[in-house]
Amino acid sequence: xxxxxxxxxxxxxxxxxxxxxxxxxxxxxxxxxxxxxxxxxxxxxxxxxxxxxxxxxxxxxxxxxxxxxxxxxxxxxxxxxxxxxxxxxxxxxxxxxxxxxxxxxxxxxxxxxxxxxxxxxxxxxxxxxxxxxxxxxxxxxxxxxxxxxxxxxxxxxxxxxxxxxxxxxxxxxxxxxxxxxxxxxxxxxxxxxxxxxxx
Amino acid sequence: xxxxxxxxxxxxxxxxxxxxxxxxxxxxxxxxxxxxxxxxxxxxxxxxxxxxxxxxxxxxxxxxxxxxxxxxxxxxxxxxxxxxxxxxxxxxxxxxxxxxxxxxxxxxxxxxxxxxxxxxxxxxxxxxx
Numbered sequence: 001x002x003x004x005x006x007x008x009x010x011x012x013x014x015x016x017x018x019x020x021x022x023x024x025x026x027x028x029x030x031x032x033x034x035x036x037x038x039x040x041x042x043x044x045x046x047x048x049x050x051x052x053x054x055x056x057x058x059x060x061x062x063x064x065x066x067x068x069x070x071x072x073x074x075x076x077x078x079x080x081x082x083x084x085x086x087x088x089x090x091x092x093x094x095x096x097x098x099x100x101x102x103x104x105x106x107x108x109x110x111x112x113x114x115x116x117x118x119x120x121x122x123x124x125x126x127x128x129x130x131x132x133x134x135x136x137x138x139x140x141x142x143x144x145x146x147x148x149x150x151x152x153x154x155x156x157x158x159x160x161x162x163x164x165x166x167x168x169x170x171x172x173x174x175x176x177x178x179x180x181x182x183x184x185x186x187x188x189x190x191x192x193x194x195x196x197x198x199x
Numbered sequence: 200x201x202x203x204x205x206x207x208x209x210x211x212x213x214x215x216x217x218x219x220x221x222x223x224x225x226x227x228x229x230x231x232x233x234x235x236x237x238x239x240x241x242x243x244x245x246x247x248x249x250x251x252x253x254x255x256x257x258x259x260x261x262x263x264x265x266x267x268x269x270x271x272x273x274x275x276x277x278x279x280x281x282x283x284x285x286x287x288x289x290x291x292x293x294x295x296x297x298x299x300x301x302x303x304x305x306x307x308x309x310x311x312x313x314x315x316x317x318x319x320x321x322x323x324x325x326x327x328x
Binding site: 008009010011012013014038039040041042043064069071072074075077078080081083097098100101103173174176177180181183184187188 | 237238239241270272274275277278279283284285287303305306307309310312313315317318320321322324325326
C-alpha cells in the first residue's frame with residue numbers, strides 16, 4: 001500500500017498574467033509553458049446582458065468564462081502555474097480567487113492601448129501584489145521607451161518595466177525572471193538578490 | 200414569502216438551460232460544503248480510492264478519481280476532466296467525504312513566499328530549461 005504522507009509535492013507557485021483584451025495574455029501563457037495551454041472554466045449565473053462585448057451572447061443569462069493557464073516544471077522542487085486573467089470587467093470577481101496566494105503578476109501592456117492596462121495595475125497595487133509591466137512589442141520594435149511607458153502609467157519607481165515579445169518563449173520567460181527577481185528584492189532587500197551564475 | 204426567494208429564482212427562465220446542464224451531475228449543488236479545494240491544492244486518491252470499484256460513484260466521480268491516481272492540482276484536474284471548476288470542486292468534496300481522495304499538504308503555506316533557494320532555482324530553470 002502506498003503511503004500518501006510519504007510523498008512530497010513540489011512547491012506550487014501561482015503567477016497571474018493580466019492586461020487588456022488583445023494584449024497577448026493567452027499567447028504568453030502558451031509560449032512559455034511546457035505543455036499545451038490548459039484551461040478551466042466557470043459557469044456564470046449573473047445577467048449582465050448589456051455589458052458583454054462578445055458578439056452573439058447578448059441574450060444569454062448564463063455564460064462560461066474560460067481561464068487559460070500553463071505550467072512550467074522546475075526540476076523536482078517547484079512548478080509554476082501561470083493563469084491568464086479574464087479580460088472583461090464583468091469577470092473581476094474571478095480575479096479575487098486567482099489572486100489568492102499569487103506570488104506576483106505580469107501586466108502586459110500594448111502601447112497603442114495603454115489605458116487598457118490601468119485596471120490591472122490598480123488591482124495589483126490595491127492588493128499589494130508584486131507586479132511587473134511587460135510592454136509587448138508586437139512588430140519587433142517599440143516606438144516608446146521604458147521611461148515613457150513608466151510615466152504614462154504613473155508607476156512607482158520600483159516597479160520593473162521591461163520590453164518583451166510574447167511570441168518568443170525566451171522573452172516571455174525572461175519577463176517571469178524579472179518578476180521573481182522583483183519579488184526577491186521586495187522580500188530580501190535589493191542588496192541580497194544576486195543569483196549565482198546569472199546577472 | 201421571504202425576500203431572497205425572489206432573488207434566487209430570477210434567472211429561472213428559458214435561458215437557464217446551460218446552467219442546469221452544467222451542474223446536473225452535482226445534484227444542483229454549486230458549493231462543495233466545508234471542504235475547500237483551491238486551484239493549486241493537490242489531491243490524490245487514497246488507498247480506498249485506488250480500489251475505486253469498491254466506492255459507489257457516478258461516472259463523473261470515477262473520471263475525477265481516475266485522474267487523481269497520482270497527485271494533481273485542482274486546476275489541472277478541471278482542465279483534463281473537462282468539467283467546470285465549480286463542478287470539480289463538488290465532485291472532489293463528495294470523494295473527500297467518501298474517503299476516496301485526500302488533500303496533500305502544500306509545500307509552502309498559502310500566502311507565504313517560497314524559500315529563497317526555491318526562487319533562485321526557478322530563475323535558473325527559466326533561463327536554462
